[in-house]
Amino acid sequence: MSKELSYTIEEVSQLLKVSKLTLYDLVKKGELPVFRVGRQMRIDAKDLDIYINSQKTNQSKKLQAPELELKRNITKDSYNIVISGQDMVLDILGKHIEKNSPYKPLRSYTGSLNSLISMYNGEYDIVSLHMFDGDTGEYNLPYIKKILVGYPYILLNLLSRKAGFYVKKGNPLNLASWTDLNRKDIKIINREKGSGARILLDEQLRIHGIPSRDIKGYENEESNHFSVASAVSSGKADVGVGIEKAAKIVGIDFVPLITERYDLVILKNPESEHLISVIKDILSSHRFQTEVHSLGDYDISQTGNIIYETY
Structure with a gap:
C-alpha cells in the first residue's frame, strides 16, 4: 500500500x-x-x-x-450527515445508522450550545444536548426555543444520566453541594464555553448567588469530560463538573448532584423526513437500547420518546 x-x-x-x-x-x-x-x-x-x-x-x-x-x-x-456531541453512545448510534440506512454519519465533538447555533446555520444534522436552565429547572427545550427560531424541529430523548462533581478518591475535601465550590480551599477545573457541563455550572452558580470571579480555577478549561476527570485525578484541580461515566473510566470518585436529560434535536424538512424516521426506529429498537444499557450508568426509560415537536 x-x-x-x-x-x-x-x-x-x-x-x-x-x-x-x-x-x-x-x-x-x-x-x-x-x-x-x-x-x-x-x-x-x-x-x-x-x-x-x-x-x-x-x-x-x-x-x-x-x-x-x-x-x-x-x-x-x-448521504453524509454530521452528528454533534461527545458521549460514547453517539458512536453506537452512528454505527446503527450506518448499518440500517443509506446515511454515512460523521462526528463533531463540539459542545451543546455551539452545536445548536451551528444547526441554526445549517451545519449539523443531529445535535445532542444537555443544557440546564436554572429558571425552569428544565433541560434543553428553553435553549432550543430561543435559538431555533423559525425552524420546525423534533426533540427526541437519547438517555438520562447523572451529572455532578469529579473528586479525588475518598472525597477528602467532603464536597457535597454546589455551594462548596465557594470555599477558599477549593480549586476547580472548568469546561469550555458552550458545553453542557459549563452551562450547568454557570446556572448553578447563578442560582446560588456565587460570583464566578470568586471561584478559584474558574478560568482553567478542558474540552471534554475525560480531560476534566483526569485533571482531578492528577491533582491539577480538586473538583470538576461532568458525568458519572468518565469518573469511573478515569478511576476517581463521583458526587451525583443532578439527573440530566440528554436529547437529540433534528430540524424538520423534506430532506430530513427519512432521517428522522431512521433515528426514531433505532432509538426505540431493543438492540440499540440493550447495547446502551450494557454500558451502565445510563437511564434508557425515556429513550426514543418525543420530548417536543413543532410543525
Whole structure:
C-alpha cells in the first residue's frame, strides 16, 4: 500500500485558516472527501489539493475533471450527515445508522450550545444536548426555543444520566453541594464555553448567588469530560463538573448532584423526513437500547420518546 499524506480536520483547519465547522460543512455537502480511521476523520493530501485547485479563479476546466466529479458523486450518494456531541453512545448510534440506512454519519465533538447555533446555520444534522436552565429547572427545550427560531424541529430523548462533581478518591475535601465550590480551599477545573457541563455550572452558580470571579480555577478549561476527570485525578484541580461515566473510566470518585436529560434535536424538512424516521426506529429498537444499557450508568426509560415537536 502506498504511503500517502493525510490530515485531520483540525490540521486542515489550521492549514486553511478556517473553522472546523466550515470543513464539516464541506464534507457534509460532498465537496471535500474524507475517510475514517476509527472515530477520526482524515483527508487525503491529494484530495485537499484537488479541492484547493477547484476553488481558484479561472479553473473551471478543473472542476470538470472526471475523477473529481466521480469523488463528489460517490460522496453525495453516501448521504453524509454530521452528528454533534461527545458521549460514547453517539458512536453506537452512528454505527446503527450506518448499518440500517443509506446515511454515512460523521462526528463533531463540539459542545451543546455551539452545536445548536451551528444547526441554526445549517451545519449539523443531529445535535445532542444537555443544557440546564436554572429558571425552569428544565433541560434543553428553553435553549432550543430561543435559538431555533423559525425552524420546525423534533426533540427526541437519547438517555438520562447523572451529572455532578469529579473528586479525588475518598472525597477528602467532603464536597457535597454546589455551594462548596465557594470555599477558599477549593480549586476547580472548568469546561469550555458552550458545553453542557459549563452551562450547568454557570446556572448553578447563578442560582446560588456565587460570583464566578470568586471561584478559584474558574478560568482553567478542558474540552471534554475525560480531560476534566483526569485533571482531578492528577491533582491539577480538586473538583470538576461532568458525568458519572468518565469518573469511573478515569478511576476517581463521583458526587451525583443532578439527573440530566440528554436529547437529540433534528430540524424538520423534506430532506430530513427519512432521517428522522431512521433515528426514531433505532432509538426505540431493543438492540440499540440493550447495547446502551450494557454500558451502565445510563437511564434508557425515556429513550426514543418525543420530548417536543413543532410543525
